[in-house]
Amino acid sequence: MxxxxxxxxxxxxxxxxxxxxxxxxxxxxxxxxxxxxxxxxxxxxxxxxxxxxxxxxxxxxxxxxxxxxxxxxxxxxxxxxxxxxxxxxxxxxxxxxxxxxxxxxxxxxxxxxxxxxxxxxxxxxxxxxxxxxxxxxxxxxxxxxxxxxxxxxxxxxxxxxxxxxxxxxxxxxxxxxxxxxxxxxxxxxxxxxFTPLERDIGPVLDEVIAKAPGKVVVASFSSHIHRVQQVLDAAHNHGRRVVLLGRSMVRNMNIAAELGYLRVEPGILLDHRKTEGTPDDKIVYMGTGSQGEPMAVLSRMANREHKVEIGEGDTVILASSLIPGNENAVYRIIDRLIKNGANVVHKGNAKVHVxxxxxxxxxxxxxxxxxxxxxxxxxxxxxxxxxxxxxxxxxxxxxxxxxxxxxxxxxxxxxxxxxxxxxxxxGFVYVDGSSVGQITEADLKDRRVLGEEGFISVIVVVEFATGRVVVGPEIHAKGVAEGDSVFEDVKPKIVAALSEAAQNGVRDQHALQQVVRRTIGRWVAQKLRRRAMIVPVVIEA
Missing domain, CATH: 3.60.15.10 (Ribonuclease Z/Hydroxyacylglutathione hydrolase-like)
Structure with missing residues (x-):
């Protein structure tokens, strides 16, 4: 095994x-x-x-x-x-x-x-x-x-x-x-x-939905059929209709209903394209995003990037537990929702998940x-x-x-x-868009550096025989707080380092690029306290 x-x-x-x-x-x-x-x-x-x-x-x-x-x-x-x-x-x-x-x-x-x-x-x-x-x-x-x-x-x-x-x-x-x-x-x-009973959750959801003055948004796993059933039942009890959001949620619940695992009362479900005219206090939205996934329904709502806007008087229920590693992402979303004026109900303050x-x-x-x-x-x-x-x-x-x-x-x-x-x-096999297994740990390290430290490009045209700089150095930065003008102090150091390298017999393009990388890298670390990704381009005159 x-x-x-x-x-x-x-x-x-x-x-x-x-x-x-x-x-x-x-x-x-x-x-x-x-x-x-x-x-x-x-x-x-x-x-x-x-x-x-x-x-x-x-x-x-x-x-x-x-x-x-x-x-x-x-x-x-x-x-x-x-x-x-x-x-x-x-x-x-x-x-x-x-x-x-x-x-x-x-x-x-x-x-x-x-x-x-x-x-x-x-x-x-x-x-x-x-x-x-x-x-x-x-x-x-x-x-x-x-x-x-x-x-x-x-x-x-x-x-x-x-x-x-x-x-x-x-x-x-x-x-x-x-x-x-x-x-x-x-x-x-x-x-x-012992793990608490699933049936203990139903009355809590029923009470929260009963007291909600505005729209209700419930976030759960797209495969949690029992939780969706409890939300459907609570919504039905209080005269609300339910809108399922997210491709996986809609797909899975359609399958569950067809096979008899989900009981759907006639008229309880409402198509997300037909919500116009329905009062907020007559609707429950149920979608994904309970783990803070950035592209899931709840994250987009919290960031005001979804057509369903969450604000004063609205209630959000996170009906799931935290998967280890997702805590920070979830708490960030809770903070945004509360800042938007929502009442957020989660496992930490109510029994809405087991x-x-x-x-x-x-x-x-x-x-x-x-x-x-x-x-x-x-x-x-x-x-x-x-x-x-x-x-x-x-x-x-x-x-x-x-x-x-x-x-x-x-x-x-x-x-x-x-x-x-x-x-x-x-090892881990990463899926990134259409690529499977092509992303390596080195690629992820580069992405982390780009995200956390920024990017600096250096372009310089050099006579390889003498080390004389003909054009440049041109330095451009992205994701570094300072403007490009801050790099004026390091340009003479790059010119001097290239000249010294040529005097020592360095003629190889890659070796000269490494000279540029080391020179600006040391300066950026000392002066700016950053370890940005540096991409030097040395062109022969």
Whole structure:
């Protein structure tokens, strides 16, 4: 087993299983970029370890329909379109809609809880688990080398909105049969106790919408069907209509409604192009942007770049928890909205969201029910994995049988023993517009320098033989606070440095450009206290 993504990060979930030369992939998701990755749209798992072995892949199992578990499927299927996809009805419907945009028609197998499928050398049994999206599944993988239970994302809500419980009876049966390795969601392992109930959110949303004097804007994940249902119900109770905003939100909710996962009262939805004439106190806008994404609906509203303007008397509800790394972006949006006069309701001041991941108490239940021989915490940053490992040890699992791994760790399972036997060096694969994997860490460093320190160009025409400057130096700066006139003091230093270089026998254009770069770089660092990107252009006279 090789976790390709999802260990040490919240996203890019993907694990490769191999036996007898055949490969099974569980999940294939994306990670969303942070502020220090400017210009990046998505981050993919590193497919390099399977790129030359795509014909050995027997299937991709998708545990549920969140982007961090299905978002990279189109990029994998670009490499081989006929890899079978296995998942629940809703999960496959969401991924098929995504693949349609990439002009890919997949081979799919729809499964539900209780189903058992033989795929190559892998026997797969699917188990119902509760999560913040319907139709989530855990998968038990049985081979001649042993058995693995991978939870995907899950929690143990005892009163779920859709009535679909995490099947602890199936967990207990699998535990009796013997689980050699338990791969378990770690996201909330640091959180004591139990995750609150989803149904507790409905009354809070109902009360906030009832008291709102103006328009209401709700931001959530575009796949959070349960939350959208609660907003639809609250809006209906108080005579408001709902406008869904954002391509992914509209697409996903149309799919959910068609398949019966979303109950839509007649006349409750209003097309965003037909809102003119509807009073503010009769409307609820629901869109994306709860994580501070700069191009999402809520960010554009906060920046007054969207046709829906938020001002005095309006209410904004952020109906999601913060993904680690997004805190600053979200708080900036909250500040802008409040400055615009809105009342902002979020998880910090009202119970408008509960997590979709099992807290420590729920994880302890799982360990005690399953009694697995070995444990591999997955899905989380290292602190989450470590907290989950400590929980497993507390329940009596030997410390040497609890594996703390990272992306690219190679784990062998044989005769009930799971051991770490190697490590691949896997990196981030960046999607930037139409380019996939072409952006490097060096490119991102350049972008950060440009964004934070600015850009300085130096153009000079030189007689290479003598080092005499014929034209220039011409110096232009962008993103540097001072005007170009500030560089008059450094021009004589550049001329002198080029003359000295020529006297020392330097004739190479690249070497002369480096002389210019070092000269102005030292001066800018000392005088302006900046480390701007410097692009010298030396032309031979």
């Amino acid at each position: 090789i976790p390709v993504g999802g260990l040490g990060e919240v996203g890019r979930n993907m694990t490769v299983f191999e036996i007898n030369g055949k490969l099974l992939i569980v999940d294939c998701g994306v990670l969303f970029p942070e502020a220090n990755q400017p210009g990046v749209d998505l981050i993919l798992p590193d497919f390099s370890i399977i790129r030359d072995r795509l014909d050995d892949v027997v299937a991709v199992v998708l545990t549920h329909g969140h982007e961090d578990h299905i978002g990279a499927v189109p990029y994998l299927l670009r490499l081989r379109e006929d890899i079978p996809l296995i998942g629940s009805q809703l999960t496959l419907a969401l991924v098929e809609a995504k693949l349609k945009e990439h002009r890919i028609t997949p081979y799919t197998l729809t499964v539900r809880e209780g189903d058992v499928e033989q795929v190559g050398p892998f026997e797969l049994e699917f188990v119902a688990v509760n999560h913040s999206i319907p139709d989530a599944l855990a998968v038990a993988i049985k081979t001649e080398a042993g058995s693995v239970l991978a939870t995907g994302d899950f929690k143990m809500d005892q009163l779920p909105l859709d009535g679909r419980l995490t099947d602890l009876r199936a967990f207990a049966r699998l535990g009796e049969e013997g689980i050699d390795l338990f791969m378990v969601d770690s996201t909330n392992a640091e959180v004591p106790g 997590s979709g991941h099992a807290a420590a108490g729920e994880l302890l239940y799982c360990y005690n029910i399953l009694k697995p021989r070995n444990v591999l915490p997955i899905h989380g940053e290292f602190r989450h994995l470590d907290a989950n490992a400590k929980l497993a040890i507390q329940t009596g699992i030997p410390e040497e049988n609890v594996l703390l791994a990272e992306d690219g760790t190679v784990i062998d399972l044989k005769d009930g023993d799971a051991t770490i036997v190697g490590q691949y060096d896997l």
